[in-house]
Amino acid sequence: MARYAREVAVVAFAQSDHLRRTDELSEVEMVMPVLHRVLAATGLKAGEIGFTCSGSSDYLAGRAFSFTMTLDGVGAWPPISESHVEMDGAWALYEAWVKIQTGEADTALVYSYGKSSPGSVRDVLTRQLDPYYVAPLWPDAVALAALQARALIDSGETDESALAAVGARSRDAAAANPHAQLRGPVPQGDYQVRPLRTGDCPPVGDGVAAVVLAAGDLARRLCERPAWITGIDHRIEAHSLGLRDLTDSPSTRLAAAHAGVFDAPVDTAELHAPFSSQEIVLRKALGLADDVTVNPSGGALAANPMMAAGLIRIGEAAARIHRGASRRVVAHATSGPCLQQNLVAVLEGDAR
């Protein structure tokens, strides 16, 4: 672990049940119980946390500075050392990990949340695209993912039945995940945008995730089996789909190399692949062997709360180490259309 100045581990993870609609809940009401649960798991109080960082999106909330309200859920009084990324919570975790590496904090609370139900998230995500040349055409998120799936099929790397198998396996696995939105047998369904069928696409839903990080011996005191972050890195690619090979994810491969994924085998992978076809791309980029357990939580095909789904992958990976179910896990988060930006973390349990 000499790669970084300090050993840092995920010592607790909590998430909400991910639901199609949460009309009766404000974001604060969604976030608070999850924060209470994750802190309770460590015995720490909000005021004892060294640094807090969150991830969310104003465009999902439909208002500017939406995260100012959720800060109420943290209980930021007396004032706290706190920051926010307008990104998936996986990147909030990265910022918090850096903060602990500086030595300015020994613990961090990381959370993220998203409510997709108030609008059409397919349409909302078009606002992520080049505002002058692409966004005015309103190409929706499923259509862009379908372009990627089509490129994969045309290149001979997969076919529709293999994609269907990814969806079926994910929702099978989710049967054991009480928080998942879609569980058990889910029909492959009709085409949404060819070649993607309903079963190849993530559910639209609302949800929250939270993680507590701690350094060194403090992590050992707070958690029986800490999930050490032995490597973490993230990389971005060009925005324009025309400038990318959609059948590959060089940013994932590069982040994985920097995070040390290839230094030793992993037994489990939690991949943020909202579309079945994206799991194919990520497996290749990460060089996952056939015997690696992929998305035992059900992954984003079972629950994909925007802005939280990536942090959930890290949390699920850590929770397996906490339970002793895995020893070396790769966790992945993505942002942007067709896997434009990717974060990769390696989590390991103590050798025993």
Add this chain to the structure above:
Amino acid sequence: MSKEPVAIVGIGQTKHVAARHDVSIAGLVREAAARALADAELTWADIDAVVIGKAPDFFEGVMMPELYLADALGAVGKPMLRVHTAGSVGGSTALVASNLVAARVHRTVLTLAFEKQSESNAMWGLSLPVPFQQPLLAGAGGFFAPHVRAYMRRTGAPDAVGSLVAYKDRRNALKNPYAHLHEHDITLEKVQASPMLWDPIRYSETCPSSDGACAMILTDRAGAARSPKPAAWVHGGAMRSEPTLFAGKDFVSPQAGKDCAADVYRQAGITDPRREIDAVEMYVPFSWYEPMWLENLGFAAEGEGWKLTEAGVTELDGDLPVNPSGGVLSTNPIGASGMIRFAEAALQVRGQAGEHQVPGARRALGHAYGGGAQFFAMWLVGAEEPTS
């Protein structure tokens, strides 16, 4: 455990104006980044990571614009982080970038903040109606004016103090080629005769809406040794947050601001900020926030901030110059405004501030705040490498 010392070796800004119709958002940010690289005499290939910040996405109508801006900022194949902490974001962004170097995760980092307000309308971007939640009362002025009134009532400050600040900052802006407002015919009488917008805040005591970007290159000790120009060194940096609304909140002098300043001074070994700090770049979007923040930041005792302003202490030639650049009152690309404060503080201690240079400035404070006066970000920079 020791942190890596962090040096600012490149600074770039755009000329801030009401509307940059000649460039896209990508063109705007690239201009500032290219100037920062040129200042540092580095190339895109020397940059290990990019940290970008801006205030809400609604201001340009682009969701998570870092995705679209990756190409323009040379970030392809690199790590890119997007920070958003409301009005304090420019400062927070610089601090996140600084931490990457301090933690020895990366050696040389490009950090940038921007706003292209002409792409939409900031006041309405802040006023989207959400059921059962308090909107920001038609722009920020409506939110902050009552707190200015509370300050005046609490301290007995005379009505003229606000206009003194605006008159000073607008004159300072004339010496800053990048400032948005260059009001060559400004007089104190004109400020005082300007229309009342949100009583007691007059039109000339408010910030403009600007298009602009600011970028900095941060690097480690080895990078600073290679730098052709003097570096500014980070001696302390901190962020603090508190809730928007709660019983007991002091809107005039928020606890989060006091705690943030105290943390920065502790890191930098400052015990008497009024004597030990040579220049302050303070986030003053409405003129009365200068005396208010003078108290909050520990430059004056409670109730005494307005006396420093009235006595000319905060003038460019006073003994505690505040906003020699002209400040937010003269230039306000919201998402970039905090970073401009941080960058201008660095320019001062590098001796690179041109006509608005404070002679002999060795230590300067950059300050930003946001939300309902609840998010604070500050750094203290010095001309010399920190000793601890």
